[in-house]
Amino acid sequence: MPTLAHKIGSLIFCPHCGTLLSPPRDDEKTVICEQCSYEEPASSYENIEITTRSHPEAFPSALRQKRKTQTKVHQGKVLPKVSEKCPACGHLEAFYEEKQMRSADEGSTILYTCVSCKHGWRVNN
Template sequence: MPARAHKIGSLLFCPNCGTLLALPQGNEQSVTCEQCHHEEPASSYENIEIITRSQPDAFPSALRQKRKTQTKIHQGKELPKVTEKCPACGHLEAFYEEKQMRSADEGSTILYTCVSCKHGWRINN
């Protein structure tokens, strides 16, 4: 039986290294600790939903605001533009988007979309 995350209010902390675990995204079945790669099943978070509803003040408002801000960034549709040469048409301006991959081992991927011809390409970090 693997160790399960420590619960403090509605937050989950890694049982191995104590790092605050991120919330599962979309249909993810588990969340991976950024520090030690411990995998926490998403079902742990479902239990917390119930606690949160019955105890709305279980965690400090500062943390609640932080979570809200993070959600906003993920849903933002306006992508920043950067100076990057399009491999298709040579235009020097592209929309920039950073995607965090599921596993921490895979790092993140930069997605570029040409402002001029909408050609898309990616760069792995």
């Protein structure tokens, strides 16, 4: 059994001379100590990466909050999309918005806005 290097957080130190070892490049199988030529298997670094990634606290909460804010902004603006042919450009997707008319027997009016050219038109129910 070879002596394994000392690990502190995500850093690996040479077990013989205590030198900080640099992480392996993509295809490297071992990390060689610059001071004493000790070889540390690159797999030691893989284990460290897995541990770090499975830790949800590693991601800053600021990032999650930013994503939440963006979703909120979108919900206020974006209307549901439906398959409707635009009479102006022939595009087959339009934003859909239903407007209730004042009296009940007038029914409702569907407002469409073309996703492609922003042309708007309405259809009475």
